[in-house]
Amino acid sequence: MTGRAGIVYLVGAGPGDPGLMTARSLELIGSADAIFYDRLIPPGALDGAREDAELVYVGKQPGVPSVPQEEIGERLIEAARAGRSVVRLKGGDPFVFGRGGEEGEALREAGVMFEVVPGVTAGVAATAYAGIPVTHRDDASAVAFVTGHEDPNKEESAIDWPALARFPGTLVFYMGVKRLPQNAASLIAAGRDPEEPAAAIERGTWPGQRTVAATLGSIAEAVEREAVKAPALIVVGEVAKRREQLEWLERRPLHGRRVVVTRARAQASGFAATLRSLGAEVVELPAIRIEPRIDSEEVKRVAGGVGAYDLICLTSPNGVRLLFEAMEAAALDARALAGVTVAAIGPGTARALAERGILADVVPERFVAEGLIEALEDEELAGARVLVARAAKARDVLPDALRERGAEVDVVALYETVREQPGAEEIEAAESADYLTFTSSSTVTNLAEALGDRFPSSARIVSIGPITSETIRAQGLEVDVEAERHDIDGLLSALLDDAGAL
Numbered sequence: 001m002t003g004r005a006g007i008v009y010l011v012g013a014g015p016g017d018p019g020l021m022t023a024r025s026l027e028l029i030g031s032a033d034a035i036f037y038d039r040l041i042p043p044g045a046l047d048g049a050r051e052d053a054e055l056v057y058v059g060k061q062p063g064v065p066s067v068p069q070e071e072i073g074e075r076l077i078e079a080a081r082a083g084r085s086v087v088r089l090k091g092g093d094p095f096v097f098g099r100g101g102e103e104g105e106a107l108r109e110a111g112v113m114f115e116v117v118p119g120v121t122a123g124v125a126a127t128a129y130a131g132i133p134v135t136h137r138d139d140a141s142a143v144a145f146v147t148g149h150e151d152p153n154k155e156e157s158a159i160d161w162p163a164l165a166r167f168p169g170t171l172v173f174y175m176g177v178k179r180l181p182q183n184a185a186s187l188i189a190a191g192r193d194p195e196e197p198a199a200a201i202e203r204g205t206w207p208g209q210r211t212v213a214a215t216l217g218s219i220a221e222a223v224e225r226e227a228v229k230a231p232a233l234i235v236v237g238e239v240a241k242r243r244e245q246l247e248w249l250e251r252r253p254l255h256g257r258r259v260v261v262t263r264a265r266a267q268a269s270g271f272a273a274t275l276r277s278l279g280a281e282v283v284e285l286p287a288i289r290i291e292p293r294i295d296s297e298e299v300k301r302v303a304g305g306v307g308a309y310d311l312i313c314l315t316s317p318n319g320v321r322l323l324f325e326a327m328e329a330a331a332l333d334a335r336a337l338a339g340v341t342v343a344a345i346g347p348g349t350a351r352a353l354a355e356r357g358i359l360a361d362v363v364p365e366r367f368v369a370e371g372l373i374e375a376l377e378d379e380e381l382a383g384a385r386v387l388v389a390r391a392a393k394a395r396d397v398l399p400d401a402l403r404e405r406g407a408e409v410d411v412v413a414l415y416e417t418v419r420e421q422p423g424a425e426e427i428e429a430a431e432s433a434d435y436l437t438f439t440s441s442s443t444v445t446n447l448a449e450a451l452g453d454r455f456p457s458s459a460r461i462v463s464i465g466p467i468t469s470e471t472i473r474a475q476g477l478e479v480d481v482e483a484e485r486h487d488i489d490g491l492l493s494a495l496l497d498d499a500g501a502l
């Protein structure tokens with residue numbers, strides 16, 4: 001006992017898309033001593049929890065024994081009485097079919113302070129993500145949230161079907177899949193028009209969201225045929241037809257596709273975000289990690305003398321970042337490169353340079369070492385001092401070609417690419433992926449080594465270019481798609497093209 005009474009926060013986590021969690025929920029998750037959470041909370045919802053927070057799963061899963069409701073209440077009370085700050089995290093909104101009311105009552109009875117943090121409820125979120133406005137000036141001036149599955153211990157049905165049949169607006173059924181045939185029949189028997197539009201929204205706002213449209217009279221059969229599973233909402237109302245105009249999420253070019261990104265975590269986020277905005281479900285399976293080597297004597301010496309080179313070749317954005325870090329350590333900035341010709345292997349590298357005030361003098365049309373050599377054709381290289389700043393393990397095509405043309409070449413390793421062991425959850429998610437993307441040879445070999453026979457063999461393999469493709473084939477794998485432009489944008493268009501989305 002700390003002497004100070006704790007508090008329980010009954011917090012809604014929203015319907016599944018992590019972006020729909022409220023600012024208040026994230027703040028409380030980040031400060032809680034203990035978090036009691038349900039099954040249907042968004043992926044990564046607990047990522048911001050304190051490292052020493054106690055995380056307790058109290059979810060209910062059909063057919064699996066779960067923590068009884070009374071016990072959940074007791075544990076919340078106990079934790080609060082011990083002076084702790086407790087978050088009770090629930091899917092959607094805690095007071096909409098979430099038993100938050102019951103938990104609040106138990107807390108009040110025990111004299112425990114609580115706060116309620118509303119969440120975005122599935123009834124408005126899954127519908128919105130399906131392109132169904134629950135109200136509409138022309139179609140519905142009211143909306144009712146209805147449970148489609150009552151407490152099985154209740155003797156009589158509390159659902160007043162004649163009243164719902166007369167209800168002048170949209171009906172949204174939660175927990176309504178299992179009893180859909182009876183419920184639809186009850187509504188029709190009570191006088192609701194069987195021709196009224198209806199829809200079932202499965203896993204609304206999650207990457208696998210799916211909407212099945214029908215009429216009230218045929219929705220049960222459609223749901224059965226399409227094997228719609230919980231969690232799903234059933235919507236009955238004229239507004240369900242508005243989806244034909246308003247559907248947006250399920251129209252995204254990569255909706256429903258699972259894409260694995262194997263780049264190093266530090267580089268993956270931009271690419272992953274682009275894929276997500278196109279509708280893909282992204283699995284980040286970083287195969288490599290960048291280990292800077294800028295503390296080595298060699299790098300220190302080179303960085304301190306960058307101004308003495310005639311030409312500097314940079315072969316990756318990482319190289320640019322680390323060269324500048326090494327220069328900074330030597331008390332130098334972009335001005336040290338004033339008289340130096342700077343060549344970048346591709347637009348990503350050129351962008352990284354531009355961010356640091358250097359406009360690359362040379363950027364090839366093909367973003368591989370051979371392309372850079374071609375692009376340097378007009379440079380006078382005999383006797384020139386050239387620096388190739390790059391990763392420790394790289395092909396020697398570029399330095400060899402430069403030397404052949406009479407240049408005096410220093411090669412410096414700014415970083416090493418080391419193998420990263422992906423997490424078990426990500427490995428499992430990758431096994432049912434549609435696409436596996438490789439942005440370098442090192443991602444291929446390292447992922448193959450890290451996964452062994454759990455390598456996701458059914459996914460289509462997308463390669464950034466010929467060198468990476470060669471490595472893929474050397475692993476005994478097939479390249480399904482190769483980018484025409486050997487950079488991330490090129491990889492993306494190749495993938496979109498393959499997915500039939502262009």
Ligand code: SAH
Nearest residue numbers: 092093098121122174175203204231232233
């Ligand atoms: N408190 C939650 C509802 C819990 S009841 C809320 O406010 O959203 C559980 C039911 O909610 C499910 O059976 C389903 O009908 C609905 N539901 C929850 N999440 C959903 C989702 N992502 N998509 C569709 N329906 C969902």
